[in-house]
Amino acid sequence: MNIADIARLAGVSRAAVSRYFNDGYISKEKREAIRKVVEETGYRPSVQAQTLRTKKTKMIGVIVPKVASASIGRIVEGVLSVLNESRYQTLLAVTQNDPKKELEYLSAFHEKQVDGVILAATVLTPEHKCLLKTVSVPVVIVGQQLSGHYCVFHDDYHATCSLTKLFLENGRKKLGYISAIQQDQAVGAERFRGFQDAVCGMGCEELMDHFVTASFSVASGYEKTRELLERYRDLDGIICATDSMAAGCMQYLRDHKIEVPKQILVAGHGDSDLARVTTPPLVTVHYFYEKSGEIAVKMLLELLGQGKTALQEVKLGYEIVGLKDNRGA
Amino acid sequence: MNIADIARLAGVSRAAVSRYFNDGYISKEKREAIRKVVEETGYRPSVQAQTLRTKKTKMIGVIVPKVASASIGRIVEGVLSVLNESRYQTLLAVTQNDPKKELEYLSAFHEKQVDGVILAATVLTPEHKCLLKTVSVPVVIVGQQLSGHYCVFHDDYHATCSLTKLFLENGRKKLGYISAIQQDQAVGAERFRGFQDAVCGMGCEELMDHFVTASFSVASGYEKTRELLERYRDLDGIICATDSMAAGCMQYLRDHKIEVPKQILVAGHGDSDLARVTTPPLVTVHYFYEKSGEIAVKMLLELLGQGKTALQEVKLGYEIVGLKDNRGA
DNA sequence: ATGCAATATGAAATTGATTTCATAATACTA
DNA sequence: TAGTATTATGAAATCAATTTCATATTGCAT
Numbered sequence: 001m002n003i004a005d006i007a008r009l010a011g012v013s014r015a016a017v018s019r020y021f022n023d024g025y026i027s028k029e030k031r032e033a034i035r036k037v038v039e040e041t042g043y044r045p046s047v048q049a050q051t052l053r054t055k056k057t058k059m060i061g062v063i064v065p066k067v068a069s070a071s072i073g074r075i076v077e078g079v080l081s082v083l084n085e086s087r088y089q090t091l092l093a094v095t096q097n098d099p100k101k102e103l104e105y106l107s108a109f110h111e112k113q114v115d116g117v118i119l120a121a122t123v124l125t126p127e128h129k130c131l132l133k134t135v136s137v138p139v140v141i142v143g144q145q146l147s148g149h150y151c152v153f154h155d156d157y158h159a160t161c162s163l164t165k166l167f168l169e170n171g172r173k174k175l176g177y178i179s180a181i182q183q184d185q186a187v188g189a190e191r192f193r194g195f196q197d198a199v200c201g202m203g204c205e206e207l208m209d210h211f212v213t214a215s216f217s218v219a220s221g222y223e224k225t226r227e228l229l230e231r232y233r234d235l236d237g238i239i240c241a242t243d244s245m246a247a248g249c250m251q252y253l254r255d256h257k258i259e260v261p262k263q264i265l266v267a268g269h270g271d272s273d274l275a276r277v278t279t280p281p282l283v284t285v286h287y288f289y290e291k292s293g294e295i296a297v298k299m300l301l302e303l304l305g306q307g308k309t310a311l312q313e314v315k316l317g318y319e320i321v322g323l324k325d326n327r328g329a
Numbered sequence: 330m331n332i333a334d335i336a337r338l339a340g341v342s343r344a345a346v347s348r349y350f351n352d353g354y355i356s357k358e359k360r361e362a363i364r365k366v367v368e369e370t371g372y373r374p375s376v377q378a379q380t381l382r383t384k385k386t387k388m389i390g391v392i393v394p395k396v397a398s399a400s401i402g403r404i405v406e407g408v409l410s411v412l413n414e415s416r417y418q419t420l421l422a423v424t425q426n427d428p429k430k431e432l433e434y435l436s437a438f439h440e441k442q443v444d445g446v447i448l449a450a451t452v453l454t455p456e457h458k459c460l461l462k463t464v465s466v467p468v469v470i471v472g473q474q475l476s477g478h479y480c481v482f483h484d485d486y487h488a489t490c491s492l493t494k495l496f497l498e499n500g501r502k503k504l505g506y507i508s509a510i511q512q513d514q515a516v517g518a519e520r521f522r523g524f525q526d527a528v529c530g531m532g533c534e535e536l537m538d539h540f541v542t543a544s545f546s547v548a549s550g551y552e553k554t555r556e557l558l559e560r561y562r563d564l565d566g567i568i569c570a571t572d573s574m575a576a577g578c579m580q581y582l583r584d585h586k587i588e589v590p591k592q593i594l595v596a597g598h599g600d601s602d603l604a605r606v607t608t609p610p611l612v613t614v615h616y617f618y619e620k621s622g623e624i625a626v627k628m629l630l631e632l633l634g635q636g637k638t639a640l641q642e643v644k645l646g647y648e649i650v651g652l653k654d655n656r657g658a
Numbered sequence: 659a660t661g662c663a664a665t666a667t668g669a670a671a672t673t674g675a676t677t678t679c680a681t682a683a684t685a686c687t688a
Numbered sequence: 689t690a691g692t693a694t695t696a697t698g699a700a701a702t703c704a705a706t707t708t709c710a711t712a713t714t715g716c717a718t
Contacts, residue, residue, distance in 0.1 A: 002674050013698040018676055025696050047442055048386070049674035052377045052703050062421075068406045073397030080396070080423045084430075089442075092391075092421040094409045101413075113376055113418075218602055247606040254608055273547050277576040279583055279608040331704050342668040347706055354666050378704030381673050 001043050010037040060088045061109035061117040065097045070272035071289050078293025099123050110135040116300045123183045138303040142296040144186050152296045152314045154287045156186045159318040160194030166323050168202045172237035176228045177211035180241040191241050214245050221248020243268035243275045250278045271321050283322040330372050339366040389417045390438035390446040394426045399601035407622025428452050439464040445629045452512045467632040471625040473515050481625045481643045483616045485515045488647040489523030495652050497531045501566035505557045506540040509570040520570050543574050550577020572597035572604045579607045600650050612651040
């Protein structure tokens with residue numbers, strides 16, 4: 001069943017049938033005749049033929065580092081909830097945290113087949129920036145700020161800053177920090193910078209190098225807590241860049257009979273389920289992950305609709321969970 | 330840049346260029362001439378034109394109930410790891426646990442644009458089965474058994490059966506069960522049947538109705554634990570259909586100063602991060618989620634390659650974590 | 659020298675839509 | 689009554705590939 005068959009059955013030209021589906025000039029009678037034939041046959045225009053002719057694939061490429069992660073999962077959930085309601089479909093690529101794959105997919109997507117891209121990057125190398133300039137379809141970056149590009153991100157810096165100050169104001173003066181890799185701008189660099197600026201701002205410069213770097217897992221949080229405590233004894237507070245690390249930290253402290261929060265207070269970031277099921281629950285930071293995914297897609301759809309709109313860089317707030325926060329988000 | 334341009338530059342026909350990319354008859358000299366032009370121009374054939382002509386989209390549809398869930402996230406991770414290495418791309422649809430949307434996507438995918446489908450269903454209604462019969466592309470179901478269809482699933486029944494027997498053998502004779510909805514064949518019905526058969530097999534028929542039903546969240550696990558304990562006092566063991574529920578259960582017990590495992594031993598299913606960070610860690614069941622995703626895709630790719638192969642229904646084993654299991658998986 | 663298979667080649671048809679262009683029919687203005 | 693808009697219409701070109709078919713060339717056996 002193709003457009004020619006429908007045209008023949010309805011006694012009109014192929015162009016008329018095309019117009020029927022695309023709101024062109026068409027008389028009442030022909031419209032009705034076509035409607036009837038379409039109804040009877042259950043005809044649907046071929047997406048591939050439309051794509052070939054119009055150069056619009058009606059697909060959005062979504063590039064994420066992984067999917068079995070609480071924060072990214074929630075971003076993807078937000079992205080898809082909006083995309084589901086639109087006329088676009090979702091092409092998903094997982095990079096397994098490999099920046100090379102990120103570039104690969106970005107150019108693969110752009111060369112061929114998507115109308116726009118949502119990029120949940122972790123690391124933004126110079127090559128990324130270079131490639132982003134050459135990509136011919138709109139790209140919205142989520143989770144990282146990149147000046148000069150459409151992006152939706154979280155206020156990682158001020159979140160960790162507030163969190164650290166709250167720890168200090170709470171009388172925790174001997175803090176340690178478990179960081180993510182610095183290449184990850186948001187989770188690694190920004191949060192750590194928040195920690196450093198907060199301790200400096202409160203006159204505790206000696207804490208600036210009280211940190212170790214872990215990877216994104218519970219097990220790594222466990223190991224790095226050991227390392228942190230071996231290097232800096234007598235800590236009374238540990239702030240971790242993610243909830244997974246913080247959960248690993250809690251495990252270590254439990255195994256070594258260190259009381260939480262009496263001896264050491266522990267915080268993470270992300271407000272994941274993990275944070276709520278440890279004993280005691282973690283202090284953590286809530287970010288609006290689903291929301292950021294939704295906003296990113298809406299931004300992209302707008303770009304696809306009316307073409308260029310004003311450049312937007314959206315920063316979302318945060319909420320500290322489990323400790324009273326006396327400064328605003 | 331299209332195939333005609335390349336043909337002209339290389340001094341051959343369009344057919345020759347097409348053969349160059351598709352391993353047809355072609356002489357050394359022409360092959361070399363084309364290779365050179367392709368190299369210089371960076372020409373890539375248009376996917377949409379190929380699709381229109383060949384009716385192969387090189388895309389696999391993946392339908393999942395949600396993505397921000399530990400178990401499903403891991404399945405998707407497995408699915409994508411294999412798909413990434415293949416020449417297929419991934420079209421993702423999230424149904425938000427709405428069986429109607431599941432049907433919608435299934436027929437949308439089949440009508441238009443994918444070469445095959447991976448379906449991570451939760452509920453398989455008669456309509457599902459009916460639609461699955463009519464779908465013209467191969468479908469592999471993951472996470473649920475459906476006789477007569479390609480599927481990869483977990484041995485939920487025997488897992489919960491073993492787990493329950495271990496509880497009983499451990500001297501926990503007053504068990505309660507927190508179930509998922511029965512419509513979810515694997516997580517709801519099968520696991521609960523495992524529980525019931527185990528208690529019956531061990532002569533504890535009175536436990537058969539010691540259960541409540543929760544939804545898939547920590548909060549629901551918390552609430553339903555209250556309900557379970559109000560209804561059946563003096564329990565010494567609680568088995569939950571998922572780790573999230575079990576984590577909620579642990580929270581409730583902690584809040585009500587009930588000692589775990591001294592007074593009540595708690596188990597979940599899924600071997601998620603959650604299970605390892607509670608105090609004490611949950612007893613749980615490890616399923617091979619990534620593996621099931623990988624196998625499902627491999628099966629699908631095989632179907633797409635050599636056409637019909639023998640029907641396969643693959644059941645994967647399990648491992649009990651946190652309690653010694655003296656029977657095989 | 660002839661016949662036959664194997665290897666190469668390109669012209670043209672095909673896939674299924676959209677879109678341009680020319681033109682027909684009608685309504686409205688001067 | 690002629691001249692101009694406006695509304696409808698379909699023929700044909702276009703998008704960018706694959707594939708069929710007819711044919712050309714070569715090698716080899718008879």
